[in-house]
């Protein structure tokens with residue numbers, strides 16, 4: 384288990400780590416065990432100096448003249464990301480998005496175990512996804528009192544999200560993965576990570592428009 388704190392590392396570096404982790408896994412799957420920062424740079428799309436700088440924040444993993452040991456780097460980044468532990472999840476709001484997340488088995492393989500889905504819709508309550516029960520949202524408060532939950536995934540319409548979060552027991556719920564398009568107010572011990580697919584989509588539409596303008600200029 385990784386007990387070192389990396390609190391001084393910038394969030395920009397932290398947000399690049401999952402990408403390193405993903406590419407290193409692909410290398411391991413191809414039985415590639417050693418890679419230079421130059422090759423890694425070509426693969427990932429970050430400059431070699433960026434890669435060296437990023438990994439130096441954590442004490443560096445490369446060896447002059449050898450490059451990186453892929454397995455060691457993959458394991459170390461996994462530890463820094465906390466992926467050497469397991470996490471218990473619940474999903475609140477079991478509609479399209481909540482069910483899609485529940486059906487995505489890769490999270491489980493990375494150590495994120497889904498305990499239950501909660502919803503207000505009586506048609507859903509009592510059903511199961513992959514043996515995981517849909518429960519009445521009225522049971523949510525008691526459930527988080529009785530059970531340790533690392534992460535609550537909020538997938539309700541935005542107008543209900545704050546009310547839901549207020550019901551979570553702050554001693555037992557450590558983090559919120561928030562998909563509802565609203566800024567949540569939480570006690571200081573709870574960490575919120577917001578996800579906005581639309582931000583990524585709108586960045587793409589910006590880039591498409593920029594390219595069109597450039598192409599028109601060249602014609």
Ligand code: NAI
Nearest residue numbers: 476477478479480502503504538539540541543578579580
């Ligand atoms: P949906 O309408 O399919 O599902 C919402 C579910 O929440 C329904 O099953 C409904 O019964 C349930 N619900 C409503 N009030 C509730 C309450 N008080 N307690 C518990 N459950 C309740 O909607 P969808 O498409 O799954 O979207 C869910 C949320 O995720 C919305 O806020 C939407 O804006 C957001 N969203 C965010 C994305 C992102 O990238 N952040 C992408 C897609 C959706």
